[in-house]
Amino acid sequence: MFFPMCINLENKKILVIGAGKVAARKIKKIADYGTDITVLSKEIKKSEILEIKNIKFEKKTLENNQNEIEKIVKNYFLVIVATNDENLNEKIAVICDKNNILVNNVSSKTTMNAMFTGIVKNDEFQISISTNGKNCKRSRAMKEEIKKILNKIEN
Ligand SMILES: C[C@@]1(CC(=O)O)C2=NC(=C\c3[nH]c(c(CCC(=O)O)c3CC(=O)O)Cc3[nH]c(c(CC(=O)O)c3CCC(=O)O)/C=C3\N/C(=C\2)[C@@H](CCC(=O)O)[C@]3(C)CC(=O)O)/[C@H]1CCC(=O)O
Numbered sequence: 001m002f003f004p005m006c007i008n009l010e011n012k013k014i015l016v017i018g019a020g021k022v023a024a025r026k027i028k029k030i031a032d033y034g035t036d037i038t039v040l041s042k043e044i045k046k047s048e049i050l051e052i053k054n055i056k057f058e059k060k061t062l063e064n065n066q067n068e069i070e071k072i073v074k075n076y077f078l079v080i081v082a083t084n085d086e087n088l089n090e091k092i093a094v095i096c097d098k099n100n101i102l103v104n105n106v107s108s109k110t111t112m113n114a115m116f117t118g119i120v121k122n123d124e125f126q127i128s129i130s131t132n133g134k135n136c137k138r139s140r141a142m143k144e145e146i147k148k149i150l151n152k153i154e155n
């Protein structure tokens with residue numbers, strides 16, 4: 001079971017590996033919280049993440065090489081692994097975990113030590129929804145119900 005906890009990401013070094021559709025969704029979400037985000041990717045196509053302020057981009061293809069990966073990730077507090085190469089994602093996630101680095105792996109339900117959650121928030125509350133990797137799409141229905149409760153409390 002993953003323990004739900006609020007983490008202060010301000011000024012913490014965050015690395016996103018991959019810059020595709022899923023990476024973009026994760027970056028948009030985390031950019032509300034993290035201020036030091038680097039995106040490393042084989043390709044960096046024109047997309048809305050290029051518009052987000054202060055994100056650093058590094059065009060690089062990561063090889064499936066333990067030493068190279070270790071050297072890159074060891075400078076980071078949190079690594080979000082979001083390439084479309086599941087084996088590479090898994091390898092990076094295992095290396096991060098062994099080095100006590102927080103890691104989120106978008107192509108797994110288990111091989112990571114940090115998962116994204118569904119978030120519903122207003123000025124007063126933020127509610128984070130997790131299914132522990134079992135069925136993240138279910139959290140959409142839960143989000144809708146929680147939105148109704150928040151509206152009720154506000155009125
Ligand atoms: C909560 C939310 C947060 C967020 O991502 O921001 C989230 N996924 C969301 C959406 C979403 N996920 C997927 C689609 C494409 C749908 C489609 O196209 O069919 C969509 C888009 C959509 O539904 O709109 C597919 C998917 N998800 C994972 C895999 C890998 C795998 O299963 O192996 C695959 C590929 C599966 C495949 O291809 O088969 C894995 C994970 N997804 C998680 C979180 C973590 C578990 C959290 C938990 O247990 O609750 C975990 C384990 C890791 C992580 O990503 O952190 C957000 C929903 C709520 C929201 O809207 O806020």
Ligand SMILES: NC(=O)c1ccc[n+]([C@@H]2O[C@H](COP(=O)([O-])OP(=O)(O)OC[C@H]3O[C@@H](n4cnc5c(N)ncnc54)[C@H](O)[C@@H]3O)[C@@H](O)[C@H]2O)c1
Nearest residue numbers: 018019020021022023041042043060061062083084106107
């Ligand atoms: N967790 C989730 O919420 C979720 C949702 C949908 C899909 N997925 C999974 O996420 C993964 C990524 O999907 P996508 O649609 O974003 O893919 P995509 O093809 O749009 O993006 C992949 C990105 O990875 C980069 N990349 C690939 N190999 C690389 C390497 N060796 N080094 C550096 N960068 C590299 C590419 O340049 C590209 O930017 C898939 O495995 C998919 O199954 C996860």
